[in-house]
Amino acid sequence: MMTKVNKIQAARSDFEGFNSTLHRPVGGRAFVSPTLYRVGLPFLSHSTEGIIFPYELTEWNYELSVGVPTTDLPISSLVDVYFKEVEGPAVYKTTRERVSPPDELLFKIPPSDLKQFEGKKLTISYNVHLDDDSTASLELPVRVTTRLTYDKPVVEGLENGDIIVGNYPDGLDVELQPIKNIAFPSIVALSWVVMTVIDDVYTILYSTIQRYDASPEAKYVMRVPKEAYTGWPKEAYAICGGSVDFAPHDPNLPTWGTGGHKIRFI
Structure with a gap:
């Protein structure tokens, strides 16, 4: 049986256009948001735009991954990562992986799988599954740019x-x-x-x-x-x-x- 979940409004976000909501079990504590990496280097958030993810990166062959901190997660829990369009139906979800504290759990994401989010705002979060319970983390705001069209100078x-x-x-x-x-x-x-x-x-x-x-x-x-x-x-x-x-x-x-x-x- 699933634990009753309240959907509450998170503190006002500085990320314009992202309607930040937070899922947490009654009486529970939210898990921190994940980290998005390119070849092991974290993407850094803009103060109002969130993470800027250039569409052009979806056509490069490189290592893209989402990191989930596991220090506070139960050893027997499973985790999956969820990409969700803010104002639309586009989603991307990974398979579940078992945590191994204290190491960060890394989910490799094929860059081409993010093409469906071109020109869209989305959030990245992860779900922690323990027995029949599931808890979602805080969300990481991301904006995927639209493909550029240009000529040589x-x-x-x-x-x-x-x-x-x-x-x-x-x-x-x-x-x-x-x-x-x-x-x-x-x-x-x-x-x-x-x-x-x-x-x-x-x-x-x-x-x-x-x-x-x-x-x-x-x-x-x-x-x-x-x-x-x-x-x-x-x-x-x-x-x-x-x-x-x-x-x-x-x-x-x-x-x-x-x-x-x-x-x-x-």
Whole structure:
């Protein structure tokens, strides 16, 4: 027989758009929320958006897992993890695993299984099963982004990989067209790096980067000064590219490239 469960409203959440509810047995104590990991590094929550999970990560082959602390769990209990869309029917549930205190219980999640949550807010929680009783943990808010649509940045004067430096005595522009579906808190960046090879070692001679607050309607323009493409050794070249930082607050999350160019100076 299941223990009677009350559904109570949790303390007001800072995560806008997440209707946080908490299930706990009468007289019981709630279990803490799980942790979401990418290659062993935890995702960090934004102060208002929760965890930002880029849709593009669903197409990478890497280790994604959910960690459940087991220190306070009964040794004979079983645990499963539950992904649930906040305002819709999409769900994902793991098989049950037996706890082994004091080690954290890790559930490996195929990244492609999260494609169904594209553009949605969801919560991740776990259920602790003991005999005929089941208790749900606190919820971890997550937002899966919508797949980005973008083009390579356009470099003024670039033809067949070459720039005639004498045609641009006062600098040139690099322009990235609007990135469809980009959203707060993402940051867009344009970069220009001049490199060469010295004694079989790649060496950076010059670099500049400019960052912009993201908007799906915005064009991003970087002015490249003359010194960025003038006066370099013949074998030097530039790499110019765009990138998106989906979660600037989370140093564990890599940026996503929007394409670029290798540029020769003539």
